Amino acid sequence: MxxxxxxxxxxxxxxxxxxxxxxxxxxxxxxxxxxxxxxxxxxxxxxxxxxxxxxxxxxxxxxxxxxxxxxxxxxxxxxxxxxxxxxxxxxxxxxxxxxxxxxxxxxxxxxWTLQESWTRTWCRRLVITCVLYLGGQMLLQAVTGHNLFGNPRFGDGTLTGPYDKPRVSAPFALLGLPAALFVGALLGERVRRSWQKALVTGATLLPVLGLLVLAGQRMSLATFLLGTGVCALVLPSLRRPSLALLVASPALIGLLMFVSPEAFGHLVTKTQTQLAHFASSPYGQIYNRAAVMIEAHPVMGLVV
Known part of the structure; x- marks a missing residue:
């Protein structure tokens, strides 16, 4: 060689x-x-x-x-x-x-790689493209009942996006937040008043929130809202849009009852049932197991 x-x-x-x-x-x-x-x-x-x-x-x-x-x-x-x-x-x-x-x-x-401006530019474009693709597949399935590949909603009424199982909301929540924040910041450069910037940012975040509610997956919705809250703690300019999203969430979830009763049942009714019987649910069993491990070995998490 x-x-x-x-x-x-x-x-x-x-x-x-x-x-x-x-x-x-x-x-x-x-x-x-x-x-x-x-x-x-x-x-x-x-x-x-x-x-x-x-x-x-x-x-x-x-x-x-x-x-x-x-x-x-x-x-x-x-x-x-x-x-x-x-x-x-x-x-x-x-x-x-x-x-x-x-x-x-x-x-x-x-x-290393994102230190180059051209790599950052193309990475942003690709992330936004992926968000539009996932969101478009979710919206198409919500309106027509099928995605581009012919897959219907999942059996419990939740959206699958471009997949055959309801796992679209997790990548959409993780990619949608930074993409919406970037687009909001880009559009916010064209306005001067702080309330106008907050309005533009909220307008870019709202479609992501709406699609996550429509998807009917509670953990992805919680991840998006938590991520938005963390961003608001770091960036004061995001506090008003984040507060507006928090206020809008119950209204959108309530609207889901009429738009997609099955997704509402998975997002709200099933969550309420699991919380009411938390100890016997799979989440409760995981929690109890973790509590036993922590009590036995707080540092290593071992059970003898």
């Missing part, structure tokens, strides 16, 4: 990293196994590049060490406690060791 000059290798790594970054949002929508491969490639490529350039300055950033401490604690909790080591314990340890690829991939995006 011939010698490859370091500058050439760095250029190849940069191009592959940019490609993986731009493919990531697309394959998070369809074929998620490829998306995980993109994440793995970003993590490995970033570490290789840091070693070649001897640039580890990103390790000094404030949010890097908490992630590494979390990973160390995860590995410590997964260490086998018995000899011989069972196959299940070995698999748990392997999963814990490999979990570092997720924060490292995030560091790669923050400190």
């Amino acid at each position: 011939g010698f490859v000059a370091k500058p050439t290798l760095l250029r190849v790594l940069d191009r592959l990293g940019a490609l993986a970054t731009l493919l990531l949002p697309l394959f998070l929508v369809h074929w998620r196994g490829i998306a995980e491969g993109c994440l793995d490639g970003l993590a490995v490529g970033f570490l290789v590049r840091s070693a070649l350039t001897r640039d580890w300055s990103w390790c000094r950033q404030g949010f890097v060490w908490p992630a590494l401490v979390w990973w160390g604690w995860l590995v410590l909790c997964a260490l086998p406690r018995q000899i011989p080591v069972s196959a299940e314990a070995a698999a748990s340890l392997a999963q814990a060791l490999l979990a570092i690829r997720f924060p490292v991939a995030a560091f790669a995006l923050a400190f």
Whole structure:
């Protein structure tokens, strides 16, 4: 194998990293196994590049060490406690060791590939395209009863979007919030008064909220509202739009009773039933199990 000059290798790594970054949002929508491969490639490529350039300055950033401490604690909790080591314990340890690829991939995006303006621009465009695609599939299914692939609503009335199962609301909530905030900020540059900026931002967030309510998935709706609240704590300009969304949520959920009674039943009635019988629900069983683990071993979460 011939010698490859370091500058050439760095250029190849940069191009592959940019490609993986731009493919990531697309394959998070369809074929998620490829998306995980993109994440793995970003993590490995970033570490290789840091070693070649001897640039580890990103390790000094404030949010890097908490992630590494979390990973160390995860590995410590997964260490086998018995000899011989069972196959299940070995698999748990392997999963814990490999979990570092997720924060490292995030560091790669923050400190490597998205440092280039053209990569940021195209990544924004692709994320917005994915949001429009998911939202369009949800809206089409809500209006006609089927998505572009002919899949109907799920049996409980919830929307499936471009899928055959109701899992569209999770990626839509995660991608829709930053996309709506970016579009709101872009449109807000054209107005001067603060109330006009708040109105524009609220107008871009409201369709995302409406589609999540229409989807009938409570956890994705809660994730979106929680994320909006966190953003409002950091950015004071988002506090009025966030408060408006919080006020609008019950009204939209109430309207869902007439627009889609099945989705309303899944979003509201089923939630009310599960909360009323929380101890016997699957969520209650998970909670009780976690409480026992914490009581027995507060740090490691082990049960003997």
